[in-house]
Amino acid sequence: MSANTPYPVPDFRNLFDTTLSPLLVLAPDFTIVEVNRAYLNATRTERSIVGRPIFEVFPDNPDDPSADGVANLRRSLRSVLETRRTDTMALQRYDIPTGEAGGFAERYWSPVNTPVTDADGTVTHIIHRVEDVTEFVRLRRAGQERKRAEEAARTRAEDMEIDLFVRAREIREVNEQLSRANAELDAAGRTLREEQQAKDRFIATLSHELRNPLAAATAATELLALDLPEGHPALSVLERQLGTLVRMSNDLLDGTRAVTGRLELVRGRTDLRPVVAGACADIRGLFDHDGRTLDVDLPAEPVLVDGDRLRLAQVLTNLLSNALKYTLAGGSTRVSLSVAEGRANLTVVDDGIGFAPGQAEELFGVFMRAAPAGPSTPEGLGLGLSVARTIVELHGGRISAHSVGPGTGATFTAVLPLATATATVPEPRRAPRSRTVPKQLAVLIVEDNTDLATTYRTLLERQGHHVTVVHTGEDAITATRAHLFDVVLCDLGLPDIDGYAVARAVRSRPHGGKVRLIAISGFSRGSDQGESRSAGFDAHLAKPLPLVDLLELLGGTLPER
Template sequence: MSAPRPLPAPDFRRLFDATPSPSLVLAPDFTIVEVNRAYLTATHTTRDIVGRPVFEVLPDNPDDPSADGVRNLRRSLETAVASGRTDTMALQRYDLPSGDDGAFTERYWSFVNTPVLDPEGHVAHVIHRGEDVTEFVCQRRVGRARERAEGMEIDLFVRAREIREVNEQLRMVNLELDAAGRRSREEQRAKDRFIATLAHEVRNPLAAATAATELLSLDLSGGHPALSVLERQLATLARMSNDLLDGARAVTGRLELVRERADLRTVVDSTCADIRGLFAHENRTLDVRVPTEPVLVDGDRLRLAQVLTNLVSNALKYTLPGGHTTVRLTTERDEAVLRVQDDGIGFAPDQAAELFGVFMRAVPAGPRAPEGLGLGLSVARTLTELHDGTITAQSDGPGTGAVFTVRLPLPSSTTPELSLPKPPDHKRRELAILIAEDNADLAATYRTLLERHGHYVTTVHTGADALTATESQLFDVVLCDLGLPDLDGCTVARRIRSRPHGTKLRLIAVSGFTHPTDHARSRSAGFDAHLPKPLPLAELLELLDPVED
């Protein structure tokens, strides 16, 4: 008996090209390495897409602000590359370009991303497989005949079963990863909601306590030892509240910037002036050195000030009594360089990178650990990177102090030298002010503080009362909380603005919600300004200046 004839080796490229499921082979950086005919047919593309990034070939529809196909697919691909395991996506809308006129066609897909490992266990390629389920979705949407829908469901079920039979083990892993991913996303959303709500609720009593402290400082003209304690601890609570909000936004990538051409010297001077008083406690000192010439950067003044505040606060926490901190601003080649150096406890050199992690500290938590949440440096790093800059930490070891260095790019174009605004030369006049605030303690304290400065103040605690008050009496300024118990502050603002005299009032929103979307919402409702809680009296009086003669 003759030996059986050996079977020819399969041509895997031809097999891949003949696969009925639309498929791509991607490099780990998501560049298209190979594509099969089914994919080209489904997406109306040609083999010219090979060698191009997949998101360049298939971008989101720019005219659809809710389009999230690129973001969700990128997350799935990154998960597959990072874990070395298959990631299965839920039903996804991902519209396709339909021609040279920029139009897009609505499409729905079921995606599976499977990593291919090399002999060393590293991800060499990712097989991206998609099933176009648009017809099924459309049928379900318009309620077509039940028989056709059931037939499509059966067809999809058969296809899914065939895929599962190819590799049952991968399917089980996909299910486990998908369940874990859903739990993780739900837990993260719950944490975000909890942190934002907690920070908002903390701001109300914190604002009342801050205002009460300022009132005490007016009454106790000779000073009192307890006032400095209250001021330091309230400043710490305010910083922790901000860190809670910004820490959550940093983790979820929702921190945003409002860019302008800014002189870093004024940012450094004003920030250090605000925090210098805290260094007087236990004989610590703060030395600030800035150049004589402007140091211009394109950035968000408030966020840059927050970076410096977090670094200086960090130095203050880890510097022993009698210690010294130096803030130095210089320029090196095409960069602005900001250094914060202290002679505090320092840290092990190999710990430098870890300090910028979320909830990280230079010393373990314990009875002697400094106060704080361990979020300040993480937020500072995120803000610096949003400005296209870098931030590093350096220490020669415990007990040798530390240096934190921020480098920001200088703008390539030049602008005329900035001039500082001139202080107003007018005298303040007495204003009629309405305060709409449901926290009775905060409303009463602000009323007393403003009356001490010669203003006439009325307080109400609901949105309905605010509307009634502005009907019967014409005010110059309305300070309105956004979270009133009946009508929200934005509704109050819109109704006031709709009245004949509504444009003559100055409306100022005061709220613990400080996300950019909250600012945009209050601005669209008609507010002239949006201030965070707690609001120091000096900032409130400064804001009232523009409406005073």
């Protein structure tokens, strides 16, 4: 790595989870919002404690009348909220539940509570760091043992003291580094616009980095499907799990945009019926697994709304994914679309595990789940319903959940305003002069991900196309200068120049208008698509791109430029 090459952005979530010190993140109301593995190991708990109040998870030992762990910790946390300063607690006895007939295990801790504040100085979270010093306390109690045991105990106690001191110094150094990094960020730009732009760039980069390996894995799975026409059990597993990863990645990115208020809509007069039908068709294969059923009830007349077709389909996909998680094998889900009192009602009803009625509103919170993950409830980020609510509210609608109780199933209803009768309906564009795509095309693939490029090449060559692959923007410009390609499939995030520069270079040539330019990228925000159109791309498709969509694009009619 050269001196001018920036270091890769570290995976902060992984850093947090692998930190040796036990760490717990609390909301201002003392609800647990995150925890690392060291804390779970130290307290003998599981991730199901996330989302619960800390004093509900760790109550005082009822058999110890002198227990004061809850009172001391509550006092320290309140001090952090009031003063916005770190509070280092004295050594505490705070027994932890063993989970065995209400038993408790004696434990001693050295806690430190640190505030996390926003730009206004408001405490948004509290980092609760502890060190289990139970063994240290027990060794100190063993002072009456014979000399050799006493010396051994003293040595171990000293080692533990040294370890605690070293860890404290390391944490202090990390905090100082973070403080310096924050100061550098503040010096680089303090305005809200600059901070928002930094967030947008992070989201776009994260999108690109996540979608590249997903695209390669998806394409490789489709290649296996071609090689195994009779099918294979592993293929269906790969397809389902990759689909889940794609939806989780989209939820993560859209959840971040929703929290920062940057979720984008591209509005237009939209009939909800094909939106619902398409979303159900895309996910039906997952419902067929384990004997689940998916029924759809659509009205005969159009249901017109002023909305973003793709985002509205995402709402239904997220609701159906939620139903899929919490519906047992053999269960059923029903989707219905109706019109009443000037509004469109989209309802998803399942006969799954349900939830307590008082929990309905909480389900739409960020990282919230109806139940802990298990054999019948696959893993998820708890973002799908939050993103769905944001999209519906951006359309001027509302979304709600209802269940009689656990085991009774659930109903989710999205209500959207119908398009007004006087709303402007865009006039249809004139059909462009077109030429039918020949069965064999000369295709240039510009992709720096070698695995993805190789797989795309194999898939397209199987369809009879002539394919050339390059991995940099400069090589793409050279290749298009030497050969006339029918189609150029170009990534946007290339290692030298970006895909926009490649498109502009191709379009600037005398015959550049005859080339079909298609952007295939992990950068898929509305602003990215607008920039690709300005650069000369005919289409902008997000990774991972299913083979059937790519072949449909290549096998249709191409407009003359």
